[in-house]
Amino acid sequence: MIEETATVQSADEHWVNVVTTQSSSCHQCNENETCSTSVLSKFFGNKEIKLRLHSTITLKKGDKVTVGIDEKVFVGLTCLIYLMPLVGLLLFAALGQFIEEQFNIANELPTILFALFGFVGCYYGIKLFIAKCFEPNKINPVILKKL
Numbered sequence: 001m002i003e004e005t006a007t008v009q010s011a012d013e014h015w016v017n018v019v020t021t022q023s024s025s026c027h028q029c030n031e032n033e034t035c036s037t038s039v040l041s042k043f044f045g046n047k048e049i050k051l052r053l054h055s056t057i058t059l060k061k062g063d064k065v066t067v068g069i070d071e072k073v074f075v076g077l078t079c080l081i082y083l084m085p086l087v088g089l090l091l092f093a094a095l096g097q098f099i100e101e102q103f104n105i106a107n108e109l110p111t112i113l114f115a116l117f118g119f120v121g122c123y124y125g126i127k128l129f130i131a132k133c134f135e136p137n138k139i140n141p142v143i144l145k146k147l
Contacts, residue, residue, distance in 0.1 A: 020049050073138055086119075089119040089122070
């Protein structure tokens with residue numbers, strides 16, 4: 001389970017709005033003064049993430065909670081979201097290249113168009129796949145405990 005600490009902003013009966021700050025771990029390294037990744041993380045700063053979560057725990061504004069998401073689901077969705085569009089882009093680019101060669105087309109327009117079609121098509125295909133095949137309660141973060 002991947003866990004993060006969050007602060008409750010508001011609470012209804014069974015729904016809670018929480019905010020957590022995404023920060024880089026670069027500042028803990030000994031090389032953080034000379035590393036370019038650390039410089040970039042300082043430039044972009046910390047990012048607030050706001051979530052609306054179902055809660056069986058009675059909470060009020062200002063409470064600290066631990067929010068978690070299953071590691072397998074997180075890694076699987078990350079691979080699906082980042083890897084599949086690239087695979088689609090490359091496969092459709094290869095198909096466009098094949099069509100160029102078969103029809104003796106002198107420019108790369110079919111390769112570019114097919115690659116874009118494959119990339120965008122995979123994006124929408126993944127959205128449909130996630131909506132149809134994943135249960136929302138498995139991919140959404142959950143409140144684990146009150147701190």
